[in-house]
Amino acid sequence: MTSKEQLLKEACAHVSEIVDVIGVAKSDLDVSIVKKEVGLKSVSSRDRHIESEVLEYNKKRTEELAILSGSPYFFKCDVKFDDANESEQVHIGKFNFSERQIYSWLSPVAKLRFEDIGNFSYTRPNGEVKSGKLMRKDQFMIADSQIIYMASESTGSPRQLIYQEHLSNRKAGFMLPEVIAKMEKQQDEVIRADFRGSYLISGPAGSGKTTLALHRVAYLAQSPDTSEQFPSNNIILFVQDDKTLEYFQAIFPQLGINDVLITTFQQWALKLLNISDCEFVYRYGGTEIECDEYEYMKQTSLKKFAASHTNITLRDLGGIYNGFENLFSRQMSEKKLDRFDLIILLLNQYYREGALKKEAFCVVKKKNGQYKSEQRMLPLKYSLMIVDEVQNYLAEEIMILKSCINANSAMLYTGDLAQKTKLCTIEDWSQAGEIFTDGRKIVLDKVYRSTKEILAYIRSRGYDVDIPKELRSGTEVVERRFSVKGDELMYVKEVVEKNSDTTIGILNNSGEYLNDYKNIFAEYKNVHMLTTLEAQGVEFEILILVGHEADKVCDYADEKLRTEKRRVERDLNYVAMTRAMNELYVCATKSTLDKRFFLG
Numbered sequence: 001m002t003s004k005e006q007l008l009k010e011a012c013a014h015v016s017e018i019v020d021v022i023g024v025a026k027s028d029l030d031v032s033i034v035k036k037e038v039g040l041k042s043v044s045s046r047d048r049h050i051e052s053e054v055l056e057y058n059k060k061r062t063e064e065l066a067i068l069s070g071s072p073y074f075f076k077c078d079v080k081f082d083d084a085n086e087s088e089q090v091h092i093g094k095f096n097f098s099e100r101q102i103y104s105w106l107s108p109v110a111k112l113r114f115e116d117i118g119n120f121s122y123t124r125p126n127g128e129v130k131s132g133k134l135m136r137k138d139q140f141m142i143a144d145s146q147i148i149y150m151a152s153e154s155t156g157s158p159r160q161l162i163y164q165e166h167l168s169n170r171k172a173g174f175m176l177p178e179v180i181a182k183m184e185k186q187q188d189e190v191i192r193a194d195f196r197g198s199y200l201i202s203g204p205a206g207s208g209k210t211t212l213a214l215h216r217v218a219y220l221a222q223s224p225d226t227s228e229q230f231p232s233n234n235i236i237l238f239v240q241d242d243k244t245l246e247y248f249q250a251i252f253p254q255l256g257i258n259d260v261l262i263t264t265f266q267q268w269a270l271k272l273l274n275i276s277d278c279e280f281v282y283r284y285g286g287t288e289i290e291c292d293e294y295e296y297m298k299q300t301s302l303k304k305f306a307a308s309h310t311n312i313t314l315r316d317l318g319g320i321y322n323g324f325e326n327l328f329s330r331q332m333s334e335k336k337l338d339r340f341d342l343i344i345l346l347l348n349q350y351y352r353e354g355a356l357k358k359e360a361f362c363v364v365k366k367k368n369g370q371y372k373s374e375q376r377m378l379p380l381k382y383s384l385m386i387v388d389e390v391q392n393y394l395a396e397e398i399m400i401l402k403s404c405i406n407a408n409s410a411m412l413y414t415g416d417l418a419q420k421t422k423l424c425t426i427e428d429w430s431q432a433g434e435i436f437t438d439g440r441k442i443v444l445d446k447v448y449r450s451t452k453e454i455l456a457y458i459r460s461r462g463y464d465v466d467i468p469k470e471l472r473s474g475t476e477v478v479e480r481r482f483s484v485k486g487d488e489l490m491y492v493k494e495v496v497e498k499n500s501d502t503t504i505g506i507l508n509n510s511g512e513y514l515n516d517y518k519n520i521f522a523e524y525k526n527v528h529m530l531t532t533l534e535a536q537g538v539e540f541e542i543l544i545l546v547g548h549e550a551d552k553v554c555d556y557a558d559e560k561l562r563t564e565k566r567r568v569e570r571d572l573n574y575v576a577m578t579r580a581m582n583e584l585y586v587c588a589t590k591s592t593l594d595k596r597f598f599l600g
């Protein structure tokens with residue numbers, strides 16, 4: 001049996017060789033691009049369009065090669081095809097590099113990475129069945145042209161770990177978790193599932209549902225079978241906030257897509273409504289109670305408006321917000337709009353025009369038989385729409401989005417009803433107008449993010465959390481309480497100073513409570529101060545919850561609002577705790593402490 005050291009040495013040499021070959025190919029292509037750009041000026045107008053398309057393809061290809069040079073592949077398979085005389089090596093990577101038998105994860109042969117050692121078969125797009133024998137399978141994680149993880153299995157030798165670098169050393173270098181490499185067979189089937197209709201990917205925090213959804217988008221936009229149906233410039237992805245938007249904008253190019261529209265609902269709505277003199281505010285009011293009651297009243301007004309189809313303008317909104325006209329007047333004087341205002345204005349446009357529309361150029365035929373290009377208002381339609389964290393959307397909000405999808409298009413939702421962090425949102429999937437059959441949804445149950453100790457702590461707080469046996473172990477969760485906030489600040493600073501090379505998140509439900517922390521840690525690049533709502537969808541190696549309230553007392557006259565608020569607060573606590581990967585600290589002061597908070 002070959003030693004682990006020898007296997008790693010051979011693998012490192014092969015990666016180095018492949019990286020050099022890719023580097024040469026990229027350099028040659030860069031030179032060719034420069035020559036084509038210079039020569040394009042002298043090409044006849046008839047051929048210039050074709051040459052321009054070739055040039056754009058080459059530019060995209062050089063971007064792919066740049067990515068491959070850092071991570072050329074994540075699987076290497078030794079195979080003997082039945083129709084071949086000799087065995088060969090097949091590599092699976094993010095993109096094709098056929099010069100060295102590297103094939104994209106989108107290709108049919110990529111299914112080999114899920115096969116057991118022994119006989120296999122798969123079907124090519126033309127219907128041809130390829131079969132053979134898989135003799136060895138090596139799995140890799142490669143970053144910056146260096147192997148940081150390797151596992152191997154072969155005929156007569158079970159799977160064994162060859163090498164694993166401490167991943168936190170390189171955590172900052174990973175914008176995209178290498179889920180393509182780790183993807184299970186069931187998840188791969190989700191990515192390749194039939195595109196027609198709506199699809200739901202659900203699961204607890206840290207189960208990888210959003211990343212899985214992004215890979216499904218990449219597959220639909222790039223697979224030869226579906227790319228014509230889903231051009232990437234006609235795909236839209238709705239995210240929760242600007243921070244998540246920036247994260248996804250960095251991910252898609254790594255998957256080979258550069259022109260998917262990534263936006264928040266509020267950005268999209270303001271642009272569609274052509275409103276430029278108002279800013280979006282998530283909640284409006286002087287106190288938390290006033291914000292809650294104002295939102296709750298607006299939800300009631302929204303439902304009445306949706307049923308009445310009354311024509312309305314921005315200034316008319318105050319007339320339907322019964323009992324809060326003065327507050328709305330103050331809101332308008334500050335030129336601020338919330339999600340309820342935007343939804344009502346969009347519904348108004350939809351009812352008035354029969355569809356949401358946008359300005360677009362189209363070619364029209366004139367009376368003399370000639371054609372001209374002119375700008376018109378056309379119905380807004382997308383080939384594919386992705387709604388991330390769908391549990392935080394109102395039913396009417398989803399109805400508006402679905403109006404921008406035609407019968408031949410697709411909706412993809414990701415979400416978890418246990419992570420609702422906003423008032424008045426959907427309580428079950430049927431409120432989104434969807435009934436998902438078994439073939440149109442997947443519920444992920446494995447949590448990859450947190451340690452056993454963190455999940456056990458969350459479960460001890462009354463949450464229904466599964467703890468997989470194979471999950472890694474870590475340190476116990478630390479609970480601390482302080483007489484004053486100043487003591488809490490000093491303690492948090494001690495934790496931060498001891499972990500200067502680690503990604504740390506400091507969370508509280510209120511942005512105002514975090515102001516002191518933002519002042520203290522403003523220059524710390526590894527420390528991030530976020531509200532729980534802002535942190536939904538991100539993760540930290542060390543998480544510190546400050547000013548924590550376990551069971552906040554919600555004193556409202558309306559019992560339904562009181563129940564809804566308690567649910568949101570409970571879900572916010574769950575979301576906050578599940579941001580932790582390795583260590584979790586839970587801190588409270590007298591001003592935030594509830595007597596039921598500590599376990600003893």
